[in-house]
Amino acid sequence: MFVFSGNSNPAPLPFQSPSQSCCNCGAARQVTMIGVNLKITRYLLLGGAETTMQLNLPFCARFQATANRMRQGLFSRLLITLMLFFSMLMWIVFSGVKMSLLNKHPVLAPFLLSLAIVQGYFALRRPGAVQTSVYQPVYLHNAERTMDGEIVRLSLRFTNKVYASKFREANKASCDEGLLTIEAV
Numbered sequence: 001m002f003v004f005s006g007n008s009n010p011a012p013l014p015f016q017s018p019s020q021s022c023c024n025c026g027a028a029r030q031v032t033m034i035g036v037n038l039k040i041t042r043y044l045l046l047g048g049a050e051t052t053m054q055l056n057l058p059f060c061a062r063f064q065a066t067a068n069r070m071r072q073g074l075f076s077r078l079l080i081t082l083m084l085f086f087s088m089l090m091w092i093v094f095s096g097v098k099m100s101l102l103n104k105h106p107v108l109a110p111f112l113l114s115l116a117i118v119q120g121y122f123a124l125r126r127p128g129a130v131q132t133s134v135y136q137p138v139y140l141h142n143a144e145r146t147m148d149g150e151i152v153r154l155s156l157r158f159t160n161k162v163y164a165s166k167f168r169e170a171n172k173a174s175c176d177e178g179l180l181t182i183e184a185v
């Protein structure tokens, strides 16, 4: 049985990572193993509890920086949008700017503009040709826990399909038992 307790932080995951090719772009040159932090947040009534697990994964020199670059969740996007929105409001109030659109919709117009800027920024952050992700190419999607908080099932997502199948092959026993789910996205 796969028993994971979150006592050590970050806790190393008991999986085998194929080390021949980069888990982001698939290149086989200058590949080094990097300890990647995989985080999952469990939302409770008042805030969230974060668990960090660690997995060694191979990265080429070019995309090492993506190893621990976390995805921005919906909540942080909203926070960035609101910060931008309030800066615009302050600017409108203190500069006394006069634009017909702003006079008609002094709150809605800057809010929609902030939303468009933030959404546009994240939409433009697409990976290049060989790169499969600008963020972590392997990340934690889901973790199933017992009442004590021990993790009994894990689901990992891979942006590199080839690496995902290599990883599945290397950890066949855990996958067959249903302890580990691997998804290529």
Ligand SMILES: [Zn+2]
Binding pocket: 022, 023, 024, 025, 026, 027, 059, 060, 061, 062, 063
């Ligand atoms: Zn690479």
